[in-house]
Amino acid sequence: MPDRPLLIPFRSSLLPQIFCDTVVVGSGVAGLRTSIALADRSDVILLAKDALDLSNTSWAQGGIAAALSPEDTFEGHVADTLEAGAGLCEPEAVRTLVEQGADEVRRLLTWGMRVDRDAAGAPKLGLEGGHHHHRILHTDGDATGTELARCLIERARQAARLRIFDRCFALDIVVDTRGGSRRAAGMLTWHPRHGLQILWARSIVLATGGCGQLWRETSNPRVATGDGVAMAWRAGAMLADLEFMQFHPTTLYVAGAPRHLISEAVRGEGAQLVDRQGRSVMEGVHELGPLATRDIVSRAIIHHLARTGESHVLLDARAMGGDGFRSRFPGLARMLAGYGLDAGRDLVPVHPAAHYFVGGVRTDIDGRTDLPGLYACGEAAATGVHGANRLASNSLLEGLVFGARVAAAIEADDAAQAGPFAIVHEVETTERGELDLSDIRSSLRSAMWRNIGIARVGARMQDVLGMFDFWNRYALERVFDAPDGWELQNMLTLGRLITQAALARTESRGTHARGDFPDTADALRCHLLWRRGAPAPIRAEVGALGTLSSIT
Ligand SMILES: Cc1cc2nc3c(=O)[nH]c(=O)nc-3n(C[C@H](O)[C@H](O)[C@H](O)COP(=O)(O)OP(=O)(O)OC[C@H]3O[C@@H](n4cnc5c(N)ncnc54)[C@H](O)[C@@H]3O)c2cc1C
Incomplete structure (x- = not known):
């Protein structure tokens, strides 16, 4: 795969530059929760590549899981989550999700989120797959996500120091490599009216959601193209659990x-x-x-x-x-x-x-990645909370809990502003034939659906890897000037990585089912981590995923 660290050539001195404390990329539950927690005390810019409410969050239906009923217990919710996760859940992350989650949901109710209630006025708790107890809060039956997004967007708009840039596409993380160390220092963005800009910040949060659009059949909206995970990869951050969709x-x-x-x-x-x-x-x-x-x-x-x-x-x-x-x-x-x-x-x-991308940018339990200054939460992150398979209605909860935790970590880390500094990124371009972006996008989505889907077999995945290598030779080398090209490059990058990860896991576990390896292998009860430049996946034992020092 071509090894370009940034999608496009640019000179920072020629671009408008904007300063803030934190850039949050993504206006779903995770990005909104992070922004709300930070923007009363520091300057935050929240980016969404489309309308603010076009996200997986807004489309969520079933509800939010929380052990709120007096007959329910944290232990019960933890046990159901672990069972769904097929041996790969990080136990500390799960306990945090469940315990802090109940408080987060109570807070949401005080913020004015409407939920369906019984005759006595208590939230009605529904049942969903994999849960052994009624614990799913919902709104108007099946419009939970719309109401959650409304509530959080309204709350975010009240935050004193939040600037919202909608329809603003995040291309790449600007990494400060001066002095021999690496640190996320800013974000390169593109807006149809303002063009390219650099947002310099002390911290960057990726809350860019999932990547369902990589498959022909998907429940996800069109914004779910895995951009955040692909840009973290280019920036050199570690990714994990990519085989689990x-x-x-x-x-x-x-x-x-x-x-x-x-x-x-x-x-x-x-x-x-x-x-x-x-x-x-x-x-x-x-x-x-x-x-x-x-x-x-x-x-x-x-x-x-x-x-x-x-x-x-x-x-x-x-x-x-x-x-x-x-x-x-x-x-x-x-x-x-x-x-x-x-x-x-x-x-x-x-x-x-x-439907839901379990893998993503590897983080510790507070959303820190292994690139200082870069944080991730929500569907874009891999905390290990879902193991090899997510329990229904746990992901809105994940966005709330880990969004809040990322904000707390950013405040605790209290990093200094690294930018601005001069960047000249040049890309050698050669004469190339015409490229029909929608054609290659639909070929990629069909290949992923047919071969990296619900039932997987090594030989066919190997063929798909070959296809990616071929596509990537001519599509990743190019320079595009609009989001459809950049999204395609992100999809090509992430599609290849997912295929590679699915090939590397020679067993069946959770969402990952292989016809040629139908059994679960004890030896593979570990996370597979991927980092640009590393020739093979790095293994992290269960319990060690978030412990940065044990595997870096
Ligand atoms: C149809 C459907 C139903 C679901 N039902 C439920 C449910 O009932 N319960 C549950 O718990 N979960 C459910 N889920 C899953 C859940 O909705 C998601 O996992 C969760 O909302 C993800 O939230 P997030 O904040 O991580 O990302 P999202 O809500 O997907 O938000 C991603 C944000 O990132 C932005 N973004 C992405 N790339 C860029 C870029 N390059 N530049 C700028 N911005 C960018 C997008 O514009 C968007 O604002 C459902 C999902 C779907 C699709």
């Missing part, structure tokens, strides 16, 4: 429609998965039936489709009745009506899709 079992499968998520909560309310002959897909597969963890249900669907030759399975929620479904899931009911479907009357065609 969670596939959601039930997205709408209607020709021409986006893969709208049909929340797990629908199965929590008793909906069944059947095929066209009415046979149950999950019978005999797992004791929790359609509420088993997502990897189990997704694999069962894919195997069922391979056996029957069908293109999709069906979700049967008819027992809820049309009115029951509409009152519990009003947003979903409206979305389905747009395709002529009524869940009280019709079977809903569904299919798995890429």
